[in-house]
Amino acid sequence: MTQSNERCSSRLILVLGDQLSQNLSALSQAEKARDTVLMAEVADEAGYVPHHKKKIAFVFSAMRHFADELGAAGWQVRYVRLDHPDNTGSITGEIARAIADLSITNVQVTEPGEYRLQTALLEWADQSQTDLHMLEDDRFVATHQEFRNWADGRKQLRMEYFYREMRRKTGLLMNGDQPEGGRWNFDAENRKPATADLFMPRPPRSDPDDITTEVLSLVETQFGDNFGQLRPFWFEVTRAGALEALDHFVEHALPLFGDHQDAMLQAEPFLYHSVLSHYLNAGLLGPMEICRQVERAYYEGRAPLNAVEGFIRQIIGWREYVRGLYWLNMPGYTERNHFGATRQLPDFYWTAKTEMACMAAAIGQTRDHAYAHHIQRLMVTGNFAMLAGVDPHEVHEWYLAVYADAYEWVEAPNVIGMSQFADGGLLGSKPYAASGNYINKMSDHCSHCRYDVKRKFGANACPFNPLYWDFLARNADKLRGNPRLGHAYRTWDRMDPEKQAQYRDSAREILDSL
Ligand code: FAD
Ligand code: DLZ
Ligand code: SF4
Helix, strand or coil, X not given: CECCCCCCCCEEEECCXXXXXXXXXXXXXXXXXXXXXXXXXXXXXHHCCCCCHHHHHHHHHHHHHHHHHHHHCCCEEEEECCCCCCCXXXXXXXXXXXXXXXXXXXXXXXXXXXXXXXXXXXXXXXXHCCEEEEECCCCCCCCHHHHHHHHCCCCCCCHHHHHHHHHHHHCCCEECCEEHHHCCCCHHHCCCCCCCCCCCCCCCCCCCCHHHHHHHHHHHHHCCCCCCCCCCCCCCCCHHHHHHHHHHHHHHHHHHHCCCCCCEECCECCCCCCCCHHHHHHCCCCHHHHHHHHHHHHHCCCCCHHHHHHHHHHHHHHHHHHHHHHHHHCCCXXXXXXXXXXXXXXXXXXXXXXCCHHHHHHHHHHHHHCCCCHHHHHHHHHHHHHHHCECHHHHHHHHHHHCCCCCHHHHHHHHHHHHCCCCCXXXXXXXXXXXXXXHHHHECHHHHCCCECCXXXXXXXXXXXHHHHHHHHHCHHHHCCCHHHHHHHHHHHHCCHHHHHHHHHHHHHHHHHC
8 A cells, every 4th residue: 555645647535434524534635526436335334243224224325315415516426336236345345346447546535433444445455556545534523643642651541631631622611721610520410310201302303215215125125134123214314414403402402411311211212312423423413513512502501511511521522532542452452351251142132022121121222213322321231241241242243233323433442441341441440330229210110120129139139239249249350459349349248148149149040041
């Protein structure tokens, strides 16, 4: 591969399915009159994990709409559909076919978000001696170099400190060099449960247009056995639609986003969440335009500071931080397995057929909408998998497949690091392990469950209870020294051995039945 920027002939500009932004670096450094844009629906990208049907439909429909928008803006676009008879099935195969057909020698691309595809492109260019120019993806707040500089020499990479850097860099919610409201973080106010009411906001729903309708038929035919409900398909598939979804969120849900950020309700999958991550990650929205709009709502008195700060932190804090960690630790990060967990992912992750009401709700919503909010992903499905000792790589592949917003750069740190603690504490200072008590406090699930959240062990006990103690006991050699788990281990140590044995026997029975 060469990384030359000199040019005298036309180039092929590759635009991937999560690069649907008019301001993409590969496009802004191209020439409409001479260059050709390549977009390709390929079996490899649609199949490297068994993606949810809605995710594939969203990506393909958004790609087709974006290609039309580029065409209307004067770009020459070569768009390869999945069912094109000559489709080679891979991105590199489609580049090779395009450069042969169009007699082009130079290819330009914005760096893919996933290590897997970035490596494949670089290796292919090297082997085929193709002049490939890979540009930085500048749709993020922090560059790779900025993250590396921040991380360099630090013993611990904690999100909170990185987030403050991003606040200073962007000026979001800043008064000079001081944070708005005198504090960087208002999370202490953001832990209230919620109650269902008639006025609960819901994300807007769009009816499929002709392009989406055609894509839905394709997905039904080609990916009919994949996980998930394809219909009703209500996602936005254009930037205009995504902007409407953003307006809707800011007006209707943002004011209560903070208060109920960690809440869960059996019948309300979205609560006050934005449901914008799949638009953002595909490039239909940018992080700064979202944050500026949300910040404006605060300064205009339309949303309180705890909501606005909490929301902005998710985007310029967590989202940027996990991306930085991903690139700092790849390759190899997705293979981490700190606890040596080997259990297979239970089948009910694919069927939602479980008597645990919280799990059935989280998985059922995932099946229906390719969506679950953060606390469901972390404290329900993630927590259960970690407590049960499921192989983190299997957990990782499940999350990568089932959510419409899942790309490895953002999914893997959240799963391997935050939810499974499989990186041994690179991302989080302690495992997010919790018994049924946490779920009961933050949700209405337990009142719909056949298990008793108050029972500690035995036939009708909430499975999270014995599994929690079994997890701590099983992994004591790795966790006992963690100061944030001191209280939990002291409680365990104080228990009489008979009670400890009851917890562990009960856990064994549950695990044997999975
Ligand atoms: P909101 O709650 O409205 O939050 C606003 C935005 O903040 C989100 O749209 C998202 O862009 C960003 N955000 C919030 N938390 C995080 C976070 N921890 N990491 C990165 N961005 C964040 N997010 C993904 O985008 N893709 C994933 O594949 C993904 N996998 C996850 C797996 C697990 C186990 C966990 C615990 C979290 C995961 N997240 C992932 C983070 C988070 O759960 C989703 O971003 C969020 O639920 C998306 O819904 P929303 O748009 O309604 O978010
Ligand atoms: C997620 C996805 C899917 C399902 N299909 C395609 C595709 O056919 N063509 C494409 O260019 N991109 C697709 N994507 C998004 C890519 O997987 C994504 O660009 C890489 O994972 C790099 O982040
Ligand atoms: Fe989940 Fe346990 Fe509550 Fe049932 S009792 S909903 S399994 S936390």
